[in-house]
Amino acid sequence: MSRLTRLEARSTVFLVCDIQTRFRELVHEFDAMVSTASKMLTFAKILSVPVIVTEHNPRALGSTVPELDLAPLDKLHVGTFPKTLFSMAVPPVLEELNRRETKAVVLFGIEAHICIAQTALDLLAAGYAVHVLADGVSSSNPQESPLALARLRHAGAVITTSETVTFELMADSSRPQFKEFTAAVKAAQPTTRTALNALVPRSSL
Template sequence: MSLLRPDSTLFLLCDVQAKFRPAIHNYDGVVANANKLMKIAKLANCGVLATTQHSRGLGPVDPSIDLSALGDLHLGTLDKTLFSMLTPEVKEILVRRAPSAVVLMGIEAHICVQQTALQLLTTPTFANIKVYIAHDAVSSSHPTEMDIAIHRLRAAGAVITTSESLGFELIGDAIHPNFREFSKLIKETKMAPK
């Protein structure tokens, strides 16, 4: 397995909507690590695509996730009723951009995240896309649901990793022009309350 390459990695943010806060185990941790990954995407120059689940009833992406800071790297936020993120519009973006890897984060691990990952892993059109799950940036309504989903996704071929590990892999070298800013981000997020 090769390392992630920033020029062919796409981040997918799945349905992190504030209306879910009371129902999701460690919701604030998911938001904190999703924000860390948004900053890593910007430093590594990776595109980010977000979805919302039925935003008319459940609201927008949690406003504490700063998608606007991404500028042109924010490829859009698409609303859906499907549980999988792979709506026709998302599929079109994936085909057009042809990433070699996607980094998947959001909620719920055992529903929308799992269905998105499994669809990516089993659809011939996306056979060349490696699926990475940011374990610390996904959750479910109950920890057991999360644990089972992670086991199933690993068995199906997804790479289970962490936001920090993904960041170091994408930055790749201490001489990277954004390494100092990345290093500062990692130190700040290690000291942040969990």
């Protein structure tokens, strides 16, 4: 499986990592990270990109936060899978990626230096192109995220932003979804700026 640097909607899956209720008071700029995740679900529907969600030890850490409404995705929501492994690369997730002939994943959630990092490294080793949203990941300690992202970039992941990914997947303004797409971009502009300011240090630009 080749590592693509250019995303295409037909071969991409969004991975939502462990955005659960018990982390709300523990993770740096949790609300900003959730706003990016929510935006990505909106664009998943517009662009017809499948979404896989994991929950780490949900008995102890709760379910996915209610702000992330998966119902509108219908069949694009491939599944929500519990796990105890820090990495999302658990058998049911890998089976779904393989079944869909996935070439690239877009990864966001928590924590950047633990579950996000281990997922990215495992999927890179498996041959997938891994795109990590700098404005869509966080950790309990804010200093962890930039270090984790630097490590992942060195390992071969693409460190990017939510808006970069959505426009790359849209690709062509002549597509019939473009009017809905631009309306969603405009609606998300305030929270996009907030998330970038909160989660992407200027020193990393």
